Amino acid sequence: MSEKNDNADLLNALNSVEEVKIGDVVKGEVLAIDDDKQAIVGIEGAGIEGVVPQKEISTKPVEDIRDVVKVGDKLDLVVISKIGNDKEGGSYLLSVRRLAARKIWDDIQKEYEAGHTLTAQVTQVVKGGLVVDAGVRGFVPASMITDHFVEDLNQFKDQSLEFKIIEIEPSENRLILSHRAIVEEQKAEGREKVMETLTVGDTVEGTVARLTDFGAFVDLGGVDGLVHVSEISYERVGKPSDVLKVGEKVNVKILSVDEDRNRISLSIKQTLPEPWDGIEEKAPEGAVLEGTVKRLTSFGAFVEVFPGVEGLVHISQIAHEHIATPNDVLKTGEKVNVKVLEVHPERHRLALSIKALIEKPAGLAEEDNNNESKRSNNKPSKRRNNNVNERSIANAPEEDTGFTLGDLIGDQLKNSEDSEK
Structure with a gap:
């Protein structure tokens, strides 16, 4: 009778062991830290062990695995592959990083479908654009960084910026983002508000935003107006850059406002004393x-x-x-x-x-x-x-x-x- 019970208990124990498959999400307890390079974990419900390499322990770079986990910690893991040919189950390669990334991709997918934006830090400047850390790697093409040409992209490094999700493909780890879309939307909103307050003949303060050969673009607080080179000074001006600097505060007179074409003509010289x-x-x-x-x-x-x-x-x-x-x-x-x-x-x-x-x-x-x-x-x-x-x-x-x-x-x-x- 005792033998039958023992056999029954063994059979029940074997039947209760869950089969582990590639791609499964499992729970594991850290049993040991091996040479500071990997964690040995016991897979709950499977009765087998798995290995989490240092590079798979976190979504961020890790110098010492002991800084992240310790013996006894419970981890959520995804099964990457099987190690060896042990018919009794053997060991499995497990990952915390990829499971976290999977959750991040799911979250980003939901934000994308809802039309929401995300905020991420620029981590690298590469040929053709910027790399950002959105929990997963995101890429911002140079044409999608801002609404005007920028010669040196290094000014964006380490900045946290808001982005619109342009394309997402988790299976290929492809996430394309745009900060330009955010800039344009913000300017459009600001432009509407500012345009409502502008009156021809008024004198307002602005900031020189850009200089060209034909004039200066002045930011009026969300919308740019053009001061033609002939309206900069009563003296003849060869190039706007000879007398103005980007970022300089200037008083300008509003000459005309074309709401349909979003064009504002300004004058600096008409705010100055008349020469005669x-x-x-x-x-x-x-x-x-x-x-x-x-x-x-x-x-x-x-x-x-x-x-x-x-x-x-x-x-x-x-x-x-x-x-x-x-x-x-x-x-x-x-x-x-x-x-x-x-x-x-x-x-x-x-x-x-x-x-x-x-x-x-x-x-x-x-x-x-x-x-x-x-x-x-x-x-x-x-x-x-x-x-x-x-x-x-x-x-x-x-x-x-x-x-x-x-x-x-x-x-x-x-x-x-x-x-x-």
Whole structure:
């Protein structure tokens, strides 16, 4: 009777032993740590042992397996493969890491299906993008990092960023993420709010976000506006980078808002004092100023005496000697001293003279005296030549010179008429 009972107990014990298969999730108790490189565990319900290598003990790199587990710990494990050919069951290769990864993949899959995002840390910069730790390895292609070109991707290393899940394939350990999608969504939300508050004509503060050859993009707090190069300063600006820096705070005036095209035109120079304001005090008649030759035409030279303020030195006011063209004696960019002859603030015009500051050569002074003596002994002619090259003036459109024909030769004609009376 006792023998029968013993046999029955043995049979029941054998029948209660669960069969272990590759891919099964099992529980195991740590029985020993072998050379700090692997853990020996007993598989519950199977009556057999398994091995967990150091690299399979955690989802993170482990230098000493004893830092992670100790004898007596209970672990959830997945069966990777069978070791040896022991017909009695033998040992199995087990993994904590792969079971954790499987759970992570399941969680990420659920987040993906629900349309949720995830936050992960950038661990590596590789050719073509970024590697992130989302519990499992994720990859961010360079084109999906942000909404503009970034030359050095190392600035993102070790940053924790929010990502949209673009593609997930657990069987191939492929997880493709995008931070650009998050940036664009945030900007779209911010743009709507900011656009509602913008009013043409208002002056607001912004931050220089990007510089191009044609202008500067200024962040207004969620939406960028463009300051064209012509609207940066009253002075001529060759390149925006000559006068502005990325990150610089600037005041801008809102010129236009196109909500349909998400375009905002801005101006920096229109927030600055108008160059011609107070010009009568800054450049009164008779004042001597230093200026820069900005443009040369057939009828004279335009000289900038203050930023954004140019005056005309007519060809007759360049030198005492006769000159064919201003190019004969002046060069663009040259510094010159000028005397203010006339000021017309309402028309933004200055009449200037260079020769008024130059002593007349002795030979010319004597010649002028002789000519004056001759004129006093002869009747005045009905028509006298003056110092104005009328043909060159007539061919110069008013919008180019800033002066009308009457402005340029009026005084000379008046003097001629007076002499005829």
